[in-house]
Amino acid sequence: MTKKTVEFGDFQTPLILAKEIVNLIQIIQKKCLNHQIIIEPSCGKGNFIRACIEAKLSYQKIIAWEINSDYIQYLKQTFSQEINHQNLEVKQQDFFLLDWDFIKHNLKNPILFIGNPPWVTNSQLGKLISNNLPLKNNFQSYNGLDALTGRSNFDISEWMLIKMLQFISGNDSAMAFLIKTSVARKLFLYINKYKLAISNISIYEIDTWKYFKVNVSACLFFAQGNKLNFTVKECPIYSSFLDTIPQQIIGVKNNSLVSNIEVYESLKNIDNGCEFQWRSGIKHDCSKVMELTLTKGGFKNGFNELIDIEEIYIYPLYKSSDIAKKNILSPNRYMLVTQKNINEDTFSISYYAPKTWHYLQKYSYLLNNRKSSIYKSAPQFAIFGVGEYSFKPFKIVISSLYKNLNFSKIGCYQEKPIILDDTCYMLSFDDEKKSDFILQLLNSSIAKSFLNSLIFSDNKRLITISLLNRISLSSIALYLGKEKEYDNYFNSIQNLQYSLF
Ligand SMILES: C[S@@+](CC[C@H](N)C(=O)[O-])C[C@H]1O[C@@H](n2cnc3c(N)ncnc32)[C@H](O)[C@@H]1O
Incomplete structure (x- = not known):
């Protein structure tokens, strides 16, 4: 792939697919297309133009824009x-x-915008030192998308598509674009967040391997503006262009996407906030120094060095790969945990464990240079995501990296609580019976159905802490007829032990 191909996100749509898309648009609009103008805003070699001409759509004019002068000559x-x-x-x-x-x-008006915008992210452009981006001052007034996608990395097509959404909102214009499914969902969320006058939104999944020989979750995104100031709340997802019944209908609830609105509605009482606070595991950003393995000769660090330090600050460790397993094995990794809470001064290590202090000093050139700003004003050798909860003997855990919705219980190992790294989430307990009860609730089919109604399987991360913190465990107990058991376990002392979410 050439630099130019990457920079301009240049993946031309095969004519056959462009024709199928134009055909589908005619069906969606029930063969009464009355667009005055069709615009292909980044038309490349013009296969969408060819498809529109051959389908004999009724229009006054097609307008084709493209940045690449070679394509312009060709067209x-x-x-x-x-x-x-x-x-x-x-x-x-x-x-x-x-x-x-x-x-x-x-x-x-009405205008039909159609095509396949560039497939490139701003971080790819950053690496290529490319300016194929909106102007800086446009960026600054770009709060909506920023808030939705995070400034750090987004597809530049998102900016283009939002411009067109804003244009079609409030009139009879429409748009149909071949885009990543994740981008399509963000557009749907954007439409709802900013209450754009857009109706009749639909997503049709595309077999990208068949047409582009790549495996990306992509779709045709269709949206129709309206003059009635009406914002559509639901969006059907079809698994192919031929399907007439959607495989699922997504929606927006409480400003977030819901992947299956029907199931969600039937279980929405669970979306009431968790009674306990889900936490991430410990973050240290220096695995070579802080993570250890136990060998016959003693503890070894990531430099394969045998190290001689006291055991007081060493805890058994699970990472995502450990807890995502069906049968969790005994820990074979350890973590040097330098604090009991994030404010604790670490200098005391020099008294209680002088060899550990010496070891940390030896690697201070690495620990002092950790990039994350969270360490800047923290004590030397500080860690993050540590607190009383890290050291409780029982934890209900789930991985943030693996697409496994199973929750597990972990306990202690060699009389020490097992610590988690920051790729895992947990609820921690002093009482094993309580943790068993919570595990039962979270692994129930009701809880799974609720989670499945919220998540999108093609997202990089299925489970996030904000998602977990939405799940009301007392509501699951109620659905399962276990509300008395729940009350017995938690309602009398719950507020003393845990901070409410
Ligand atoms: C994914 S290709 C699709 C081309 C065509 N729409 C199709 O469906 O075959 C993206 C196209 O966007 C063009 N492009 C990239 N950046 C652009 C920009 N800033 N303005 C207009 N066109 C651009 C590229 O040159 C490329 O032809």
Whole structure:
């Protein structure tokens, strides 16, 4: 792949797929397409233009924009007849420099925007030192998308698509784009968050391997504007262009996406906040120094050095890969835990465990240079995500990295509580019976159905701490007819032991 291909996210849509998409749009709009203008905003070699022309859609004009001058030349030769008949206007245009006010006042609605925008993220562009991005001042007024995607990494197509959503909102224009499914969902959320006047949104999954020889979860995203100030709350997802019944209907509830609105509605009482606080495991950002293995000769660090330190600060450790297993094995890793809570001064280690202090000093050049800002004002050798909860004897745990929705219970090992790293989430307990009860609730089919109604299996991370903190365990107990047991275990002393979420 050339640098230019990556920089311009250049993956041309095969004509056959462009034709299928145009055909589908005709079906969605029940063969009454009355768009005055069709715009392909990043048209490449023009396969969508060809598909629209061949489908004999009724329109006054097609407008084709593209940044790459080679493609513009190619299009001018290929479509010379249509250009001469003034049915097609081809222009070299950077999407990010479009004057949307001019378009609004000079082009006749309704417009159909169609195509396949560039497939590139801003961080890929950063590595290539490319400027194929919106202008900086446009970025600054870009709070909506920023808030949704996080500034650090987003597909540049998101910015383009949001511009077009804003354009079609409140009139009869429509848009149909081949995009990542994760981007399509963000657009649906955006429409709801900003109450855009858009209705009839649908997502049709695409077999990307068949058409592009890549495995990416992608879809055709269709959205239709309306003049009624109506924001659609549900979006059907079809598994192919031929399907007439959606495989699921997604929705937006409490400003978040719901992956199966029907199941969610039937279990929505569970979405009432967790009575306990889910926590992440310990973060240290220096695994070579802080993580140890036990060999016959003693503890070894990540530099494969045998180290001679006191055991007082060493705890058995589980990572995501350990707790994601069906049968969790005994720990074979350990962590040097330098604090009991995030404010604790670490200098006391020099009194209680001088060899450990010496070891930490030896590697202070690494520990002092940890990048994350959380360590800047913290004591030397500090860790993060540590507290009383880290040292409780029983924990209900789940991995944030693996697509396994099973919760597990872990206990102590060699008389020390097992510590988790920051890729795991936990609820911790002093009483084993309580932890067993909570495990039973979380692994119930009701809890699984509720979780499945919220998550999207193609997301990189299925389980997040905010998701866990939405699950009301007392509501699950109620669904399961175990509310008395729940009350017996928790309601009398719960507030004393745990801070409410
Ligand atoms: C994924 S390709 C798709 C091309 C065409 N829409 C299709 O479906 O075959 C993305 C296209 O966007 C063009 N492009 C990239 N950045 C652009 C920009 N800032 N403005 C306009 N076009 C751009 C690329 O040159 C490329 O032709």
